Amino acid sequence: MTPLLLLQALLLLGLIVTAVLVIAFKDLLSSAIAFAAFSLLLALEFYLLQAPDVAIAEAGIGAGLTTAIFIIAIRGTKRYEEKD
Amino acid sequence: MNMTKIVRTTADLFYPFCLVFGLYVVLHGHLTPGGGFQGGAVMATGAALLLVSRRYEDITRSLRQNTMKLCEAVGLLMFITAGLAGLFAGGAFLYNGLAGAGGLFGEPVAFGANPGGLNTAGLIPLLNIAVGIEVLGGLTVILLYMLSGVKETEP
DSSP: OOHHHHHHHHHHHHHHHHHHHHHSSSSHHHHHHHHHHHHHHHHHHHHHOEEEOHHHIIIIIEEEEEEEHHHHHHHHOOSSSOOO | OOOOHHHHHHHHHHHHHHHHHHHHHHHTTTSOOOHHHHHHHHHHHHHHHHTTSHHHHHHHHTOHHHHHHHHHHHHHHHHHHHHHHHHHHHHSOOOOOTTSSTTTTTTOOSSSSOOOOOTSEEEEEHHHHHHHHHHHHHHHHHHHHHHHHHOOOEE
């Protein structure tokens, strides 16, 4: 197994872990930060797959702007998810 | 809601670097990965950093909705003007008459393997700059409108 393949396997594992964390957190601010980490790992994966153009767009939109929009939305509503 | 002083200072520190990096991505759009949309999104991320760390009343002193709307309109107008100029100069919409003409962005591309000159490609850098201005204005207006609707409940 080459080092590049190992790195990609680790990245995919990290993607799954962060995606599960986004759903599992009851604190929605933590959930938004986990989503930013997911986007950053996805951008790194795009770069390794030799699509740097898509990686820049993903890092800018996914990790930056979407997180800002989520944080503003959390400010306007409640921070913690309620149990029903 | 104001965030803590640590968040505010970090956002202030990162803001100029985000703008400069976005401008770099926009200006080198015809040579390296990236371009108008990606660079504009990076610049808007810098503005988003400022936006999430402050109250809406404090932010409107430095980032106004009207300025950002003007940015959006100017970017679109630049793009259409560049396209129509090609229509009148060369007979086709977006005709690239500037490439290799010796003027602005008009240097001929060197033969063989080379790192690429910034002053080449004619119309394409101009279109990248137009799209960059437009995307910066559009995305920042979206964030400003969202923030203006948030009721401040906490002291």
